Amino acid sequence: MKTALTIAGSDSGGGAGIQADLKTFSAHHVFGMSVITAVTAQNTVEVRSIQTMSKEIIRDQISAVFDDIEVHAVKIGMLGSAENIEMVAKTLHTYKPQHIILDPVMISKSGDHLLEIDAVEALKKHLIPMATIVTPNLPEAETLSGITIQSKQDLYEACQIIEQLGAKAILLKGGHSAGDPNDLYYDGANYTWLRGERILTKNTHGTGCTLSSAIAANMANGLGIEDAIYHAKEYITKAICESFAIGKGHGPVNHFYRFQEVHQL
Numbered sequence: 001m002k003t004a005l006t007i008a009g010s011d012s013g014g015g016a017g018i019q020a021d022l023k024t025f026s027a028h029h030v031f032g033m034s035v036i037t038a039v040t041a042q043n044t045v046e047v048r049s050i051q052t053m054s055k056e057i058i059r060d061q062i063s064a065v066f067d068d069i070e071v072h073a074v075k076i077g078m079l080g081s082a083e084n085i086e087m088v089a090k091t092l093h094t095y096k097p098q099h100i101i102l103d104p105v106m107i108s109k110s111g112d113h114l115l116e117i118d119a120v121e122a123l124k125k126h127l128i129p130m131a132t133i134v135t136p137n138l139p140e141a142e143t144l145s146g147i148t149i150q151s152k153q154d155l156y157e158a159c160q161i162i163e164q165l166g167a168k169a170i171l172l173k174g175g176h177s178a179g180d181p182n183d184l185y186y187d188g189a190n191y192t193w194l195r196g197e198r199i200l201t202k203n204t205h206g207t208g209c210t211l212s213s214a215i216a217a218n219m220a221n222g223l224g225i226e227d228a229i230y231h232a233k234e235y236i237t238k239a240i241c242e243s244f245a246i247g248k249g250h251g252p253v254n255h256f257y258r259f260q261e262v263h264q265l
């Protein structure tokens with residue numbers, strides 16, 4: 001059995017964070033494990049409050065998993081604070097997981113801050129250099145690179161700047177663009193476009209969490225990075241296509257279609 005570990009925040013509404021990650025792992029037949037960095041009181045409309053976990057309990061959750069269980073891939077999502085970023089980086093340094101998929105979560109779809117503003121520097125300094133791949137959306141790529149993205153050339157430049165921070169590869173997601181959601185992959189040498197067609201739905205809560213977890217699950221299952229990304233893009237596209245109108249805001253994506261396909265439900 002292959003395993004994957006998510007280090008992320010809990011979303012009480014079940015659409016994003018740890019909940020989306022574990023559903024994605026299961027749909028990929030990967031055994032999912034979790035380190036909870038923060039508890040959010042959240043639904044499809046808003047984030048009402050956040051309680052960030054202490055750095056000690058984050059460290060202990062990571063070591064409890066690694067000291068006992070072989071971890072085939074790690075996905076990192078919401079971390080909350082600079083202190084927690086430093087602790088996650090320090091603890092992962094001890095265990096040196098082979099694949100680290102870093103989703104640099106900063107602001108939720110509902111517009112709430114999930115990362116303290118002064119924590120961006122810690123992310124750049126401590127975690128990006130450890131990442132197999134970083135998966136920023138457009139606003140996150142602007143924050144990490146320090147440039148305003150207005151053209152294709154800017155996208156290429158942002159990828160290069162983030163790569164120079166030490167990431168092995170970047171997948172710059174295009175969900176927030178005005179046109180089709182095309183994602184740009186950069187491996188430090190070449191650029192590849194993963195083309196998408198915009199699905200007209202407001203039910204896109206947790207798309208970034210799902211995409212990065214699908215990449216982690218695919219890598220845990222032994223795929224190389226390019227195949228992992230390609231299949232993850234297929235997975236998120238279908239999950240958005242069949243997403244649920246649950247709640248009054250941005251509803252969640254659908255992970256069940258995989259089980260329905262397999263079991264002909």
Ligand SMILES: Nc1ncnc2c1ncn2[C@@H]1O[C@H](COP(=O)(O)OP(=O)(O)OP(=O)(O)O)[C@@H](O)[C@H]1O
Pocket residue numbers: 016107108109136137138173174175176181182183196197198199200201204205206207208209210211233236237240
């Ligand atoms: N309406 C859509 N139709 C098709 N694909 C989409 C749509 N919106 C986003 N995507 C795709 O979903 C993936 C996640 O992209 P997005 O830019 O939304 O990430 P994100 O902002 O980090 O997500 P999150 O909502 O979890 O924060 C990307 O592959 C993107 O191209």
Ligand SMILES: Cc1ncc(COP(=O)(O)O)c(N)n1
Pocket residue numbers: 008009010011016017018040042077078105107108109110114204205206207208209
């Ligand atoms: C715990 C947690 N992690 C990540 C997100 C980002 O997802 P989205 O941008 O879809 O709100 C979130 N809302 N909550």
